Amino acid sequence: QVQLQESGPGLVKPSETLSLTCTVSGGSVNNYYWGWIRQPPGKGLEWIGHIYYSGNTNYNPSLKSRVTISVDTSKNQLSLKLSSMTAADTAVYYCARWNEGMDYWGQGTLVTVSS
Amino acid sequence: EIVLTQSPGTLSLSPGERATLSCRASQSVNNNYLVWYQQKPGQAPRLLVFRASIRATGIPDRFSGSGSGTDFTLTIGRLEPEDFAVYYCQEHGSSSWTFGQGTKVEIK
Numbered sequence: 001q002v003q004l005q006e007s008g009p010g011l012v013k014p015s016e017t018l019s020l021t022c023t024v025s026g027g028s029v030n031n032y033y034w035g036w037i038r039q040p041p042g043k044g045l046e047w048i049g050h051i052y053y054s055g056n057t058n059y060n061p062s063l064k065s066r067v068t069i070s071v072d073t074s075k076n077q078l079s080l081k082l083s084s085m086t087a088a089d090t091a092v093y094y095c096a097r098w099n100e101g102m103d104y105w106g107q108g109t110l111v112t113v114s115s
Numbered sequence: 116e117i118v119l120t121q122s123p124g125t126l127s128l129s130p131g132e133r134a135t136l137s138c139r140a141s142q143s144v145n146n147n148y149l150v151w152y153q154q155k156p157g158q159a160p161r162l163l164v165f166r167a168s169i170r171a172t173g174i175p176d177r178f179s180g181s182g183s184g185t186d187f188t189l190t191i192g193r194l195e196p197e198d199f200a201v202y203y204c205q206e207h208g209s210s211s212w213t214f215g216q217g218t219k220v221e222i223k
Contacts (some may be wrong), residue, residue: 035212044203044215045214047212047214058210058211058212060211061116094160096159098207100165100169101152101207102150102205103171106159108159
């Protein structure tokens with residue numbers, strides 16, 4: 001059973017860079033796309049971007065200037081970096097595997113932006 | 116960038132009733148690459164339907180997806196108590212895999 005676990009700081013200061021890691025267990029990152037999605041409290045889902053295991057990426061145009069997604073096949077992990085954080089970036093951040101849709105999701109991690 | 120508009124925003128129905136949810140795209144979705152998810156409070160979304168009409172593994176057959184081009188529908192044949200949730204569509208026919216804003220199905 002594939003499992004995904006997000007990890008990283010729960011609190012980030014304004015203007016800082018958020019760094020999150022998603023560890024995949026029970027399966028390999030190879031041969032799949034992997035995505036990051038976020039959800040502000042009480043609001044809908046927002047696609048941040050996705051990456052193929054080979055490293056090819058696509059980002060949400062509204063976030064593209066601030067986002068970097070990478071994958072480490074040796075560690076079976078993917079990562080998300082989002083720079084210049086503001087209160088509007090406060091959200092639950094999810095990683096997920098893409099297989100004709102996001103078929104496996106992490107439990108999500110709440111990131112709050114506050115000084 | 117394709118914009119997905121879901122309607123209605125909220126659907127108030129009773130258990131046993133049929134639910135019809137709409138997802139309209141601002142331009143044609145390539146290859147009908149349209150996905151539906153269900154999300155319950157405090158949980159990650161669950162994949163229901165991919166390629167507009169194919170149920171994901173383990174999804175009951177009361178869930179059915181249809182549509183093509185710019186108009187897509189998720190139908191829940193007879194609502195069970197566990198079906199009351201928020202439903203999202205997502206397209207992946209373009210380089211931006213955007214979500215709709217969601218439809219909440221609530222108990223009437």
